[in-house]
Amino acid sequence: MGLVRRWPVPVTLYLAAFLVVTDQIGSFTSNTAQILVCVALGVAGFRSTVRATVLAVVATIVATTLNVADPGAAPTGNMWVYSVLLPVFPAVLGAYLRSSAERLDERDVTPDALLAAGGVAITVLSTWTTWHSGSLPVWVVGLLAVVGGLSLGIARRLPGLVFLLQGVLLVCADIYLNDAVNTCVILTLIAIGVFAMRVQSWPWTVAAYLTGCLLSAIAVVGDDTEITAFRVGVLMSLVATPIAIGRYLGVRRAAVAAERLRAEEAARAAVAQVRADQLAERERIARDVHDIVAHHVGAMVLRAGAARYTAPDGPVADALDDIRETGHQVLQDLRDLLDLLRDPDRQPDLLANPADVVRESAERMASAGLVVDLDLDPAADQAPLIARASAARIVQEGLTNVLKHAGPGTRVRVFVAPSQEGLQVEIRNGRPPTTVERLPSSGRGLAGMRERVRALGGTLSAGPDGEGGWLLAVHLPSRLPSGSAA
Template identity: 85%
Template sequence: MFVTDQLGSFTSNTAQILVCVSLGVAGYRAPMRATALAVAASFAATAFNIADPGMALTGNMWMYSVLLPVFPAVLGSYLRSSAERLEEREVTPDALLAAGGVAITVLSTWTTWHSGTQPVWVVGLLAVVGGLSLGIARRLPGLVFLLQGVLLVSADTYLNSAVNTCVILTLIAIGVFSMRVVSWAWTVAAYVTGCLLTAIAVVGDNTEVTPFRVGVLMTLVATPIAIGRYLGVRRAAAATEKLVAEEAARAAVAQVRADQLAERERIARDVHDIVAHHVGAMVLRASAARYAAPDGPVADALNDIRETGHQVLQDLRDLLDLLRDPDRQPDLLANPADVVRESAERMAAAGLVVDLELDPATDQAPLIARTSAARIVQEGLTNVLKHAGPGTRVRVSVTPAEEGLDVEIRNGRPPTAIERLPSSGRGLAGMRERVRTVGGTLSAGPDGEGGWLLAAHLPTHTRVSPGSAA
């Protein structure tokens, strides 16, 4: 600036603007000490730029020399450490502040809009804008405080009759600023600025300055700050209480979940100790009996019992793992088509006459649909063996359908009277629940020819519909 001052006023003023911008950036990004050094260095440069040759530095010139560098630096520092973001979405307080501000400015000043040097519409617009600005004071407290200060100084210069109204708006802005900004340093800065602005408005050339009047002025500015700080503390306490309540709720949910997992673990141990023990004993006895009858149908039956027992133990382990950790995704079948074929072969070895129709196009269906189809085939063939007995012919088909898979298990009339195997009665209900979970449909009943028909439709786009009828 010392160089540009010799080139011309336009260049010098441009440099002055750039210096102010640089000080604002320094206040926003640089440490406080570096910003203070930059502001101090700008004092002399600004005074040198303002002074003309042969003109002494007056009090007003010194004031501008100090304020021009200080103001952008303070503004940048405020933007760096201003009020926290307001998370509250309630706009009723903002609407009330805006409405009250407009009512104050318009009702108290409209009769004097024509008495100033500015056009009536300009004064009226500034009055409305000044009142409406209070509506964003909670979200942009520093900006609104600055705007009210500028309006107060402007009114003191150009429309003296509106000064008292501007003082009221400034005090409101100070109160909101104190409520939103938790830093005591910025609160003190707002208090000092509010005292200066109020003094500009109420102290005239003929006003006698006494300690009593100074005390009244300082108390007048301190009152909205005290109210704002009190409301800010209350708001912070309410926010803290809300966080504590949320943490307590989360802790309660976690405790309930821990209790549930502990109960699941206990159930899993009991199931493993009881069921796995008996199934394991069955497998061992079948293996031992296998050596007593090395050949023939009895040996084949014992082999099947042993292999089935091993599979039951493996399925039981998987179910217990899922019971212990419900968040773990269960392992889906690696190849559902192989499970369907294996089920058909096992039931054929047990005495059923199984005709299997497994369309290769079903491999293109989603895995969850194919897995559900495989489980339905397993359970359906098991039900045929239980209720119709060996020698019964059963036809199994798994075919693609419109937006899904169709599973059909149809068995004929039992060839002879049979001794029904023990049944829990939960097989059909379990299949209905599985189909309903994936959003499909299932029907089961006599086929009108002495046999039984089980039909299920499994959609390829899974959609949970717990209320759907099977």
């Protein structure tokens, strides 16, 4: 049996031969062999081909017949039925488990509850007056009636198992409680209908139909019943009706599922089209902005380069070099922004190392005339990237504001260090050394920083420091607030 999963058919043939040998020598091991060969047949039906499974079933039927036959006695009809059904049943069950109904994803349990309630109502109300008339105890009959009715509640999810259970209850009722046979027939027909609705395979539907006809014949046909073509036709039509209804409902259900799938695909396609339109519009705006700004900045860079040759040395030359380098950096930033607008999911390259951005900003502002003291704690590199990148942008904007409003020669201290549960950024500048000629400003620098910090769940304060200077203090948390987007 340890090899049955890998070689189920050879193991079944071996057990069938073992069953014959143990039966011939009169060993009680034959009973164990009979059980094991049925288990192996179930595995063979589940894992092997139909042709190989049929070979194993035939061999097991022969072995079972030799096992149950009495020496010197003629075989009886019951013996043949037992010898055939005992091997066929596990093989069919294994094949069904391999190709049964697909998983039911519907979460609404209302139909299941209605089936269970209706099943219990049918079984209890139609049979409770006869529970004491059979050979079984009343509590056993009542329990089987309730279980049989409740089993319809899982028929949509386990159609094969419920159909099998109803068939077993029908046979038991025909033997032990004949008054409940009609009720069991009704439950079996309902189970057949649900089976046909859930199992889309025609071979399994035909098998269920033939099984339903056999079970109905067991219940309806008695020893003194005259079998006519008309009665056979009525019986077959009776079983075909729930199967036809079940197949119709199954087709309708499949059509609704296909329509829902098409609607979902259409919705996804519409969302994708909207996103594509948005990206196209972003790219058009970015290209327009790039063309307009790049034209003027490029002209400024060219003029600064040309003027550089007329003043090879001195402060004017340094200023022209700074203008030219700044213009090149602006053009690079514009290209990065253009790439970002084309693909919003990609971060621009300038955020690859925020510490380098901070140092570069300090050096650039120092070359522009500010006296910058940079205190960048190396431990700040342990902060989350979004916090460090935002801190770098804030330092850039803060130093630019100092240059605009305080002017060259102003001393400014930049402090970036980790704090409790976040990152702390301080930009403090002293009193302007001379009268400041204010540079053009959009007035959106501080407001933009506030929006960035608010989006990250941080705090920002800006105002006079009481000594004639200005203090910008920002705290960025280490975690984004729920629902925020970077």
